[in-house]
Structure formats: structure tokens, C-alpha cells
Amino acid sequence: MSVWIAIVASGIVTYFTRSLPLVVTMPGRAPARLRRYLDALPTAIIAALAGAGIAVPDAQPTGGAEVLAAVVTLAVAAWRRNLLFAVIAGVAAVAALRAAGL
Amino acid sequence: MTGRRAALVEGWPIFVTAVVVGIAFGLTARQAGLSIVETSAMSVIVFAGAAQFVMVDLLRTGTPVPLIVLTVLLLNARHLLMAAAIRPFVRAASLPRRFGLAYVLTDEAFAMGIGWFRRGHRDLAYYAVFSTVLWCSWNVGTLLGAIFGAGVQDPQRFGIDFAITAVFVAIVAIGVRHRADVAVALAAALVAAALRLAGASAVAVVVAGALAPLVAFAIREEQR
Numbered sequence: 001m002s003v004w005i006a007i008v009a010s011g012i013v014t015y016f017t018r019s020l021p022l023v024v025t026m027p028g029r030a031p032a033r034l035r036r037y038l039d040a041l042p043t044a045i046i047a048a049l050a051g052a053g054i055a056v057p058d059a060q061p062t063g064g065a066e067v068l069a070a071v072v073t074l075a076v077a078a079w080r081r082n083l084l085f086a087v088i089a090g091v092a093a094v095a096a097l098r099a100a101g102l
Numbered sequence: 103m104t105g106r107r108a109a110l111v112e113g114w115p116i117f118v119t120a121v122v123v124g125i126a127f128g129l130t131a132r133q134a135g136l137s138i139v140e141t142s143a144m145s146v147i148v149f150a151g152a153a154q155f156v157m158v159d160l161l162r163t164g165t166p167v168p169l170i171v172l173t174v175l176l177l178n179a180r181h182l183l184m185a186a187a188i189r190p191f192v193r194a195a196s197l198p199r200r201f202g203l204a205y206v207l208t209d210e211a212f213a214m215g216i217g218w219f220r221r222g223h224r225d226l227a228y229y230a231v232f233s234t235v236l237w238c239s240w241n242v243g244t245l246l247g248a249i250f251g252a253g254v255q256d257p258q259r260f261g262i263d264f265a266i267t268a269v270f271v272a273i274v275a276i277g278v279r280h281r282a283d284v285a286v287a288l289a290a291a292l293v294a295a296a297l298r299l300a301g302a303s304a305v306a307v308v309v310a311g312a313l314a315p316l317v318a319f320a321i322r323e324e325q326r
Contacts, residue, residue, distance in 0.1 A: 003140050006167045010157060010174040011147035017178045019204035021185035022192055033319075040315035041187045042216045043283050044290040045180055047274045048310035049209055051291030052298040053267030061299055066264060073268045077275035083217065086275070087115055090268030095261030 065097035105218065105227030115233045116210050117239040119265045120151075124243020127154055129247065134162040138248045145244040149237065150208065153177045156304075176304045183311055184212040188229070191219050196225060206233035210266065217273050282318040290314035 054066045073090030080086065103111070124145070127269075129142040136158065137213035144154055153174045160170045185207060192200055203226070215229035274287050 002167050003136060003161060005144075005210070006157060006161060006170045007144045009141065009167065009171045010144075010153065011149075013175040014148050014150050014153065014181070015205060017175070017181035017205040018185055019201060021189050022200045022204045022207075023183060023197060037315050038186055040282070040286050040318040041183050041311065042212075042220075043274060043277060044286050044314035045183055045187075045307065046213050046270050046313035047287035047290035048268035048289055048294035048307045048314065049213070050267055050274060051310065052306045053264075053270065053296040053302075054291070055295035056298045056303070057267070058263060062157040066267065069261075069264060069268070070271050073271040074275045077272040081276055083269070083272050083276065084114055086272035087171055087265055087268045089127065089224065090271065091265050092219045093114075093261075094137040094145075094268075098261065 063102050065094050065102035068097055068102070069094035105223060105225045105233045106220065107230075109214070109232040110230045110235070113214060113235060115265055116214070116269060117235055120210075120236055120239035120261075121243035121246075123151060123263070124240045125247035126243075127151070127158075128244045128247020128249070131244075132160045134158045136161070138245075142241070142245050145241050148174070148204060149205070149240065150174075150178055151240065173304055176308065179308045180209075180311055181207055183308075184209075188212065188215060188219075191215075191224065191229075192226060196198065197248065203233070204238050208233065208236060210236055213270055213273050220277050223305040272280065282321045285321050286314045287319045289317045 011054055050070070053072045057066050069090050072093040073086050076089040077083070077086035116170075127145070128141055129237055131144065131154075132138070144157065148154055148157070154175060155174060157299050158171065185204065192203055195203065211229060211233035218228040274291075278284050278287060287292070290310045290313075293313060294306045297303075297306035298310060
């Protein structure tokens with residue numbers, strides 16, 4: 001029973017975080033500072049997800065493979081401006097580096 | 103390329119990842135003692151990969167339900183920021199549609215959707231198609247893992263688990279427009295990495311994501 005309570009309650013709080021800013025209409029226009037803050041948010045959150053995923057890929061601190069693979073991904077993305085190429089390069093790099101013992 | 107087509111072409115590595123990680127989740131949940139129905143219900147009702155793995159672990163170790171829910175709230179509080187960031191692009195959609203788009207908001211859908219909007223597009227098809235297919239992939243994977251047990255044993259060996267992180271890295275690299283963006287991205291990545299290494303996994307992304315944009319203010323004010 002407690003499993004179901006945990007699932008449903010977690011579902012509710014999760015949906016709350018996803019829906020609140022989308023469905024609540026705020027009156028008027030957001031102040032310039034807030035708009036600049038919100039404008040910088042996407043980059044910050046995505047970079048935070050990347051940084052966290054690189055540092056601790058799987059409950060264990062990185063052995064270095066993920067850091068180097070991230071550099072490869074970054075380089076290919078900056079060079080080709082293509083998401084798919086960059087991701088494939090990153091995945092191949094991490095597989096190779098892990099196989100090499102990092 | 104239309105938004106719908108672009109979402110499928112650019113999204114497939116992530117869909118494959120979602121199926122594979124979904125299988126791993128289904129397996130983990132079953133090994134932790136959840137039934138097939140409970141496992142699948144969690145993927146349908148909560149639909150948040152990282153939070154679901156945390157939940158299974160907390161349930162397995164007998165953590166009180168209120169603590170589990172609080173952890174999930176902290177872990178998913180970042181959605182508040184993401185939803186706020188995509189709000190300008192969904193403003194024109196009807197309320198029921200916005201309720202639907204909110205339900206399928208994930209890290210991946212946010213990152214890919216913002217990537218589409220940043221390229222100058224304004225249609226919702228990309229975000230809607232990507233997030234819906236991702237939802238299907240995750241739930242199919244969960245069900246397969248829950249039912250068939252054995253599945254993929256060693257996704258790490260093929261680097262599959264790194265795909266999502268690589269997506270985040272690439273989106274930041276392609277999306278940065280000026281010096282302030284670079285500073286914000288570096289600050290966020292370093293703070294999140296430091297917090298996660300220090301064991302503050304639940305709040306790492308929320309705290310780093312919420313604080314790093316302040317760096318942009320410092321840089322812009324210095325330029326004046």
C-alpha cells in the first residue's frame with residue numbers, strides 16, 4: 001500500500017512542478033531582470049545536467065572517461081554544429097575510453 | 103525540415119536510450135520487490151527517470167513515504183525552472199494542451215525543445231512529438247524490463263548511458279550565443295558537478311541551475 005501512496009504522491013508533486021508555470025497566468029509583464037534571469041535559465045539547467053552527469057555518471061565518481069568524452073562531444077558540436085554527430089562521437093569516445101580502462 | 107520530422111530524426115538516439123534505460127529501470131524495480139503493475143504505474147504516473155530510480159532505492163531500503171515524496175519534489179523542482187523557460191513558447195496553446203505538454207516535460211524534452219526554439223522555430227510540433235515518443239519509449243522499456251527480467255546487462259560497456267549527458271553537452275555547445283552564456287554554462291556545470299561529487303545529488307541540478315544565471319548579471323553589468 002505504501003508503494004502506491006509513494007507513487008501517486010510523487011506523481012502529484014512531479015506534475016505540480018511541471019505544470020505550475022505553464023498553466024498559471026501571471027498578470028502583466030515580467031520585469032526586465034526576471035526576463036533576463038529566465039533567458040539564462042535553459043543554458044544553466046542543461047549545463048548543470050551535463051556537469052552532474054559527467055562528474056557522477058552512475059552513482060560512482062567519473063574515472064575520467066566521461067570528462068574526456070565530454071570534451072570530444074563539445075569539440076564535435078562546436079565544429080559540425082550537429083547534435084547527432086556530436087552525440088555519436090561522445091558515445092563512441094566514452095565506450096572506447098572505458099574499454100581502455102578509464 | 104518540419105518540426106515533427108526533425109524531432110524524430112534528431113531524437114532517435116534518445117528514444118533508443120529511453121527504451122534501454124527503461125528496461126534497466128523495469129529490472130531494478132522488480133528486483134527491489136515491486137510488482138509489474140506497480141513498476142509500470144510508476145513510469146506512467148511519475149514519468150521521471152532519475153526520480154524513479156531514486157524512489158525504487160528508497161522504497162527498497164524502507165524509507166518513510168513522506169521523505170520519498172520530499173526527495174522526489176527536490177529532485178524534480180528543476181521542472182519549475184524548465185517550465186518557466188518554455189512558457190513563452192506554449193503561451194498560445196489551449197489550457198488542456200498546456201496540461202498535456204506539462205505532463206511530458208522531461209530534461210530531454212526540455213533540452214531538445216529549447217534547442218529547436220533557439221534555432222528560430224516557434225512551432226510546438228517538435229516538442230510535442232519528441233516528448234510523446236519519449237514517453238512511449240520509456241514506458242515500453244519499463245514494461246519489457248519488468249516482464250522479461252534478463253534484458254540488457256551492461257549498457258555501460260557500449261557507452262549508451264552517456265548518450266543523454268552527451269546530448270546536454272552538445273546542446274549547450276551549439277546553443278551558446280555570447281560570452282555571458284559561456285560563463286553561465288561553465289558555472290552551472292561546475293557547481294552541479296561539485297554538489298553531486300559532494301553527495302548532494304538530490305539538489306545538485308536545482309541549485310546549480312537556479313544560481314548560475316546570476317553570473318550573467320555580473321558579466322553584463324561589468325561590460326557597462
